[in-house]
Amino acid sequence: MVTAISEEMVLPSQAPPAIGAELRVTLCPGEIESASFVVRSPTAAARVLPRVTDLQGSGGVLPAAAVDLKIVETWYQSTTAWRDWRQKEGDPVLIPELLVNDPEMVRVDHAAKENLLRLSGPVGSRYVRSRELADPKLRLTPTVTEFPIRDAESLLPVDLPAGAFQQFWVTVEAPSGIAPGLYRGEVRIEGQGGRVTPLPMVVEILPFELAPPDMTYSLYYRGKLDPDNATVSSEWKSERQLRAELVDMLRHGIGDPTMYQPWPKPTDGPSTRARKLRLVEQVLRLRQELGLAGRPLFFLGRLTGSGDQPRVLQRLGGDVREIRALANLFGAAPLFLYGTDEAKGERLTAQRAAWQRVRSEGAGIFAAGYSKHARPMGELTDVLILHGKPLAEEAAAQHAHGNRILSYSNPQSGPEDPVLYRRNYGIALWQAGFDGAMLYAYQDSRGSIWNDFDHETWRDLVLTYPTTAGPVGTLAFEGLREAVDDVRYLRTLEGHVLRAGTPSRAVEKAQDFLETLRRDEDFDPADARRRMIRHLRALQ
Numbered sequence: 144m145v146t147a148i149s150e151e152m153v154l155p156s157q158a159p160p161a162i163g164a165e166l167r168v169t170l171c172p173g174e175i176e177s178a179s180f181v182v183r184s185p186t187a188a189a190r191v192l193p194r195v196t197d198l199q200g201s202g203g204v205l206p207a208a209a210v211d212l213k214i215v216e217t218w219y220q221s222t223t224a225w226r227d228w229r230q231k232e233g234d235p236v237l238i239p240e241l242l243v244n245d246p247e248m249v250r251v252d253h254a255a256k257e258n259l260l261r262l263s264g265p266v267g268s269r270y271v272r273s274r275e276l277a278d279p280k281l282r283l284t285p286t287v288t289e290f291p292i293r294d295a296e297s298l299l300p301v302d303l304p305a306g307a308f309q310q311f312w313v314t315v316e317a318p319s320g321i322a323p324g325l326y327r328g329e330v331r332i333e334g335q336g337g338r339v340t341p342l343p344m345v346v347e348i349l350p351f352e353l354a355p356p357d358m359t360y361s362l363y364y365r366g367k368l369d370p371d372n373a374t375v376s377s378e379w380k381s382e383r384q385l386r387a388e389l390v391d392m393l394r395h396g397i398g399d400p401t402m403y404q405p406w407p408k409p410t411d412g413p414s415t416r417a418r419k420l421r422l423v424e425q426v427l428r429l430r431q432e433l434g435l436a437g438r439p440l441f442f443l444g445r446l447t448g449s450g451d452q453p454r455v456l457q458r459l460g461g462d463v464r465e466i467r468a469l470a471n472l473f474g475a476a477p478l479f480l481y482g483t484d485e486a487k488g489e490r491l492t493a494q495r496a497a498w499q500r501v502r503s504e505g506a507g508i509f510a511a512g513y514s515k516h517a518r519p520m521g522e523l524t525d526v527l528i529l530h531g532k533p534l535a536e537e538a539a540a541q542h543a544h545g546n547r548i549l550s551y552s553n554p555q556s557g558p559e560d561p562v563l564y565r566r567n568y569g570i571a572l573w574q575a576g577f578d579g580a581m582l583y584a585y586q587d588s589r590g591s592i593w594n595d596f597d598h599e600t601w602r603d604l605v606l607t608y609p610t611t612a613g614p615v616g617t618l619a620f621e622g623l624r625e626a627v628d629d630v631r632y633l634r635t636l637e638g639h640v641l642r643a644g645t646p647s648r649a650v651e652k653a654q655d656f657l658e659t660l661r662r663d664e665d666f667d668p669a670d671a672r673r674r675m676i677r678h679l680r681a682l683q
Contacts, residue, residue: 147179147312148618148625148669150562152225152239154217155307158183165343166313166330169676171353173319174628175394177621179215180342182332183308189335190300193311196329198346202322205346209318212298212330213616215310216241216249218258220559220595221602228557228602235596240559241608242312242616245295246302260593262291276591287384287611290375292593294615312621315346323350351679354634356627358572359526359549359579361399361441362392362606365587368404368422368429375593375609377586382429387613389433392585395620396627399439400585401481402426406445406462420469427473436474441509441526441581442466443481451496459497463504479526482510491520498523511551511583517541526578533567533575547578555583556604561622565668569626573633574661582606582623586614629668632675633657639682649681 144163145153153159159181170176182191193212198205218240222233235256241249250259250270259270303309313330330342365377366385373381380388392400404426407416423444430436445462448455463480470478480501482494491512498508498520507525516527517540527541528551541548553567568580587604590597606623607614636653643650656678660671 144178144180145310146669147177148561148565148622150560153179153181153215153308153310154237154239155304155309157308159308159310165345167345167347168313168315169347169349170315170317171349171351172317172321172323174353174631175314175316175624176628177625178313178315179310180313180330181308181310182303183306184303184334185306187305188303191303191309191332191334192298192300193330193332193342195344196331198326198328198344200322200324200326200346200348202324202326202348205315205317205321205326205328205348207328209316210344211314211316213242213244213312213314214246214298214301215239215312215618216243216246218249218251219256223602224595225559226563228555228604230596230598230600230602238559239310240617240619242618242621243294244298246299248292248294248615258593260292263293264291273591273594274596276594277597284374284376287373287375287381291611292375293610293612317346317348321348323348349676349679350683351635351639353628353631354638356396356579356630357634358577358627358630359399359439359547359581360397360627361401361549361579361581362397363443363581363584363587364388364392364400365403365584367444368426373611375611377584377588377592377605377609380609382425383612384609385426386429386433388585388607388609389430389435391607391614391616393433395624397585397623398435399441401441401443401581402430404444406442406466409458423469424473427469427475430475431473438475440470440475440478441481442470442478445480447480447482447494447497447501447508449483449490449493449497451493456496456500460500460504463501463506467504467506477507478505479507479509482508482524485511485513485530487513491516495520495523509581511581517544521546528581529577533572533577535575538576538578542576550577550580551583556585556587556606556619557602559617559619561618561625562668564619564622565625565629566666567626568623569629570633570660570666570668570671573630574663580626625668629672632672632679636675636679636682639679643682649678653678653682 144166145159168178195207195210197207217237219235220238223231224236224238258273261268326346328344332340366380369379372379404423407419467478509526511528513530521544526547528549530552533550538548584604589601589603592603595602606620640653
């Protein structure tokens with residue numbers, strides 16, 4: 144077993160630091176938790192396939208179906224990979240990132256330091272070099288027909304070169320209501336010829352339920368429904384793609400993804416307007432079906448703009464009323480419209496009349512901005528998405544107006560290091576008094592989303608990669624889920640301390656821990672999680 148959410152990369156040529164000879168996972172009922180292990184064969188081994196057995200415990204059985212296995216795929220990315228989302232000249236570097244079922248979906252040409260992507264068509268498969276996908280127009284294309292890349296539906300065998308280290312990712316989902324205790328089984332690592340190597344697996348179900356995160360966790364989700372023109376990009380999606388990506392976000396603790404579905408423009412003809420409205424309704428209905436009813440709707444399909452002419456404001460007010468009516472019809476509330484992105488100075492204050500009109504129609508304002516935003520526009524900014532490090536003084540300034548503040552660009556998506564996301568978007572937000580996070584972005588194609596080298600300034604900003612069927616996950620997104628769960632453990636511990644009757648030594652120790660953690664700028668999130676669990680056990 145190796146540490147799953149780690150700053151240290153597991154690469155084929157480097158022995159990772161092992162932390163145990165058995166695979167251990169600790170989680171609460173209803174929680175999803177990750178673990179990882181590495182397989183190495185001294186000689187070349189063909190068709191290696193791990194399989195999980197049912198896990199037996201005193202409280203019953205945790206079925207093998209509750210455990211998902213993926214291959215951690217290493218591939219070549221920009222020289223700034225792992226830590227930055229900006230481009231820089233330099234050699235490509237080998238990075239562990241993708242979580243896949245099919246090891247042949249991506250091949251690596253080590254001599255050329257390039258990736259080859261398998262496209263599966265009706266007459267067979269072929270490979271293309273990812274760096275050949277360099278057309279700037281690829282932000283909006285190719286279509287699912289032109290670029291039929293997809294993963295397998297279940298884990299397939301992988302061939303291991305002699306002496307190479309292959310990392311596997313384990314995701315355990317504990318059913319709600321499962322009895323606490325230890326559940327034991329094994330991962331049976333099968334090789335060609337029937338040889339089986341067992342890896343003992345222990346899942347501990349903790350004796351308490353996790354509280355909700357009590358924070359807004361959102362992503363800028365650029366995906367927009369267009370069944371007739373679906374692409375393999377961050378933009379236009381089929382209903383199948385859209386559904387799979389929304390489900391993926393919800394499973395990672397993202398309860399409030401934004402909605403970019405375009406709202407009709409004044410210049411649209413009747414048929415275009417009718418089609419746009421129909422697609423907006425379809426997306427709202429899908430979100431309702433997936434459990435987003437009663438959640439805020441952060442809408443970017445119609446921006447507030449900054450015009451103050453009566454005609455412009457009247458049209459804005461009419462659109463807000465119509466969007467609100469649709470949102471309410473499908474259970475989405477409250478409604479927020481987006482202002483000018485990252486505006487400063489006059490670009491910021493020029494929006495005052497428009498924002499006032501939006502708020503007079505019963506909707507709110509959300510916008511990305513910078514430090515000191517609260518001085519000129521704080522009373523109108525219902526949700527500020529603060530660029531950069533979360534600052535307690537900025538949270539206090541926004542809260543003084545009765546508004547909320549979320550964290551953004553700390554980092555943007557793109558870096559692969561999962562600890563960046565776990566640390567900066569979990570306990571650090573609690574320390575600064577923030578109300579959550581809205582990261583940019585779930586996916587943003589800077590050129591082709593499957594080519595990390597085709598934009599002069601930016602790498603692709605991704606937490607997952609699109610395919611024709613659904614997303615391919617990444618280590619980074621797993622780190623973000625851990626951030627959400629760290630906050631859930633914090634809220635659970637705070638709740639236990641608050642509900643404690645008579646003061647006790649266990650309560651005092653938990654209070655001391657929380658006060659120390661609040662001030663600790665160098666905290667280790669994994670260690671903080673372990674200590675929270677110890678205090679929760681003591682308070683049972």
